[in-house]
Amino acid sequence: xxxxxxxxxxxxxxELQSGWxxxxxxxxxxxxxxxxxxxxxxxxxxxxxxxxxxxFPFEGEESPDLINAGKQTITALDxxxxxDSATSFAMIRAQKVQLTVLGAMEVSENGDIANWxxxxxxxxxxxxxxxxxxxAENIIVxxxxxxxxxxxxxxxxxxxxxxxxxxxxxxxxxxxVMDIDPxxxxxxxxxxxxxxxxxxxxxxxxxxxxxxxxxxxxxx
Amino acid sequence: xxxxxxxxxxxxxxxxxxxxxxxxxGFGLCGIPENSIAAIKKKGIKNLTCISNNxxxxxxxxxxxxxxxxxxKMISSYVGENDxxxxxxxxxxxxxxxxPQGTLAERCRAAGAGIxxxxxxxxxxxxxxxxxxxxxxxxxxxxxxxxxxxxxxFVKAWKGDAAGNLIFKGTARNFNPLMAxxxxxxxxxxxxxxxxxxxxxxxxxVPGIFVHRIYQGAAFEKRIEQRTVRSRS
Numbered sequence: 001x002x003x004x005x006x007x008x009x010x011x012x013x014x015e016l017q018s019g020w021x022x023x024x025x026x027x028x029x030x031x032x033x034x035x036x037x038x039x040x041x042x043x044x045x046x047x048x049x050x051x052x053x054x055x056f057p058f059e060g061e062e063s064p065d066l067i068n069a070g071k072q073t074i075t076a077l078d079x080x081x082x083x084d085s086a087t088s089f090a091m092i093r094a095q096k097v098q099l100t101v102l103g104a105m106e107v108s109e110n111g112d113i114a115n116w117x118x119x120x121x122x123x124x125x126x127x128x129x130x131x132x133x134x135x136a137e138n139i140i141v142x143x144x145x146x147x148x149x150x151x152x153x154x155x156x157x158x159x160x161x162x163x164x165x166x167x168x169x170x171x172x173x174x175x176x177v178m179d180i181d182p183x184x185x186x187x188x189x190x191x192x193x194x195x196x197x198x199x200x201x202x203x204x205x206x207x208x209x210x211x212x213x214x215x216x217x218x219x220x
Numbered sequence: 221x222x223x224x225x226x227x228x229x230x231x232x233x234x235x236x237x238x239x240x241x242x243x244x245x246g247f248g249l250c251g252i253p254e255n256s257i258a259a260i261k262k263k264g265i266k267n268l269t270c271i272s273n274n275x276x277x278x279x280x281x282x283x284x285x286x287x288x289x290x291x292x293k294m295i296s297s298y299v300g301e302n303d304x305x306x307x308x309x310x311x312x313x314x315x316x317x318x319x320p321q322g323t324l325a326e327r328c329r330a331a332g333a334g335i336x337x338x339x340x341x342x343x344x345x346x347x348x349x350x351x352x353x354x355x356x357x358x359x360x361x362x363x364x365x366x367x368x369x370x371x372x373x374f375v376k377a378w379k380g381d382a383a384g385n386l387i388f389k390g391t392a393r394n395f396n397p398l399m400a401x402x403x404x405x406x407x408x409x410x411x412x413x414x415x416x417x418x419x420x421x422x423x424x425x426v427p428g429i430f431v432h433r434i435y436q437g438a439a440f441e442k443r444i445e446q447r448t449v450r451s452r453s
Contacts (some may be wrong), residue, residue: 047321048247049391059449064250064442065378065390071248071301072448082390084397084425085247085273088324093341093354112345122310123318124300130348131322134341165345 001194002174003217008142010035011173011190011217012101015140019193021045023092024131025102026070028142032101043079045097047088047128052080068130069178089128093135098138102129104143104168106158109185109206111168113141114160121168126163133164145173152205154186176200184209190217221416224384224434229259232407232433236265236372239292243328243368243399244272244282246376248301248445251392252281253374255409255437260374261288271368273324273395277301280443284423286314297321301445308326320348323365325398330367332401332430337366373403376437380410381419384428391427400430409437 003011009031016022016032018041024030031054033044044053046068051070054075062073076082091097106114113133116126133139146152154171171178177190185207188200193216201208226232233256236242246252260268269289275294276282285291286304293315299305301414302444308314319327330338343349353364375396376385378389386408390398400406408426413436428434 040279046391048250049394056448056450058452062444062447062449063390064444065392067248067250067391067445069247071250071445073444073446074448076390082388082393084393085325085395087323089325092322122300122306125296125298125318126320126348127298128321130320130346131340131342134320134344162346 001192003192004174006031006034007192007219008174010171010219011177012140012142013037014098015170016040016042016099018042020098021051021096022101023047023097025100025129027103029101029103030070045088045091046074047085047092047132047166049083049088050074050076050080052077053082069077069199089131091127092131095135095137097136099138099140100132101127101140101142102132104141104153106153106155106160107141107143107168107171108155108158109165109180109184111180112162112170114158114159117161119161129163133167136167139168140170140172141168142172145175145200152203152206154206156206173205187211188214190215192217193219221383222428223382224431225382225413226433226435228256228435228438229409230263232435233259233263235405236260236263238265239267240371241269241271242368243370243373243403244270244326245373245394245399246281247273247391247394249277249281249443251376251388251394251396252276253376253407253409254440256374256407257282257284260290261285262290262421263292266290267292269295271295271328271370273297273321275299275302275305277445278303293317295319295324297324298430301361302387305321325395327368328395328398329400331370332398335367337364339363340365370402371404373399373406375406377398377408377410379412379414379419380408380431380434381414381428382416383447384408384431385419385424386410386426386431387419387423388425397426400426405432407432408434410434411437411440
């Protein structure tokens with residue numbers, strides 16, 4: 001069965017390693033914070049200027065001076081720090097942040113990502129996404145494998161204006177976990193529980209390398 | 221001590237004219253210079269080019285100046301929260317330039333640091349890089365970006381003193397220190413304006429040399445854009 005959004009977030013959370021600073025984008029990536037495995041010590045960075053971001057505040061304790069990059073009210077954990085936007089992107093460009101998780105409209109087999117603009121529709125802007133994907137060493141994309149019409153979002157080449165070139169290393173969708181290698185395209189690593197390799201092949205337009213053994217994700 | 225205090229927002233706008241390029245601190249509605257925005261509306265300054273990460277929401281923040289037709293062009297990284305903005309953009313009344321957020325921040329910082337231009341990897345290979353010089357450093361392509369040139373910068377701080385020193389609170393810091401550095405004339409409004417000597421010099425975020433005019437904000441609404449909470453159970 002295909003994963004729901006929380007399932008995708010749960011699988012991505014398994015990638016977290018102690019000592020990492022992590023930037024989570026808006027949408028499914030935000031949910032990753034709910035599934036940090038036991039014993040893993042990480043800090044969340046939000047690019048509007050906080051390290052050590054905590055959960056949403058209890059009702060009545062929200063502050064207009066404490067938000068995340070999605071403009072949601074948040075809390076600051078012990079050890080947190082605040083800083084200006086240039087310092088925030090300094091730590092991003094200088095690769096002090098070990099992992100960036102973000103959503104995408106399209107990803108190509110060479111790791112291009114498109115997630116900021118649909119020609120002909122109102123363009124809201126790229127926010128910090130272009131800076132993040134241009135610099136981050138480790139980028140995981142959280143997305144649905146196909147769009148609402150059933151067309152693959154994992155493509156030979158992005159059809160939408162791209163946000164960054166050859167930057168995505170791993171994609172976790174409702175159907176599968178895939179690495180991206182410039183020579184081999186998408187490499188199928190894991191299947192969602194009950195989803196067949198054939199279903200994933202059919203849902204992937206870009207080049208997909210299928211190893212002999214593709215295990216199911218272990219989510220419990 | 222050089223005294224940077226001015227009486228109020230109206231006095232602080234002296235020299236602001238139609239057609240100028242101006243900066244506004246804040247991220248979303250967090251840390252925006254509400255009192256200066258209200259005074260600019262009252263004064264009716266037109267054709268402004270505004271550098272600000274966002275463009276406010278309908279009828280609040282920079283949305284106030286949009287409603288009043290005072291903004292000619294917005295330079296921002298994300299502008300999605302405002303219907304009037306969308307209407308003006310689609311009708312061609314409003315010019316919009318979208319810039320990666322880190323590049324926006326660094327172009328402010330560079331302006332305030334005497335650096336005319338710099339190379340960044342952000343936007344390489346995208347339409348942001350069109351027409352810009354590309355150079356490779358350490359095997360990776362970067363694009364040339366220039367410092368902003370801004371006549372005024374309007375910022376908001378939590379505490380300030382008569383010497384113009386500023387301290388911010390929480391994530392309301394965001395673009396404010398960088399824009400304070402970048403403005404040819406920087407106007408700071410603060411929640412608490414104190415006499416010199418009442419702020420610990422060890423804790424100053426922006427030294428007063430960057431702040432030409434400081435005033436006690438008369439009223440702060442400090443609206444929350446996305447109120448998100450968790451249950452106590």
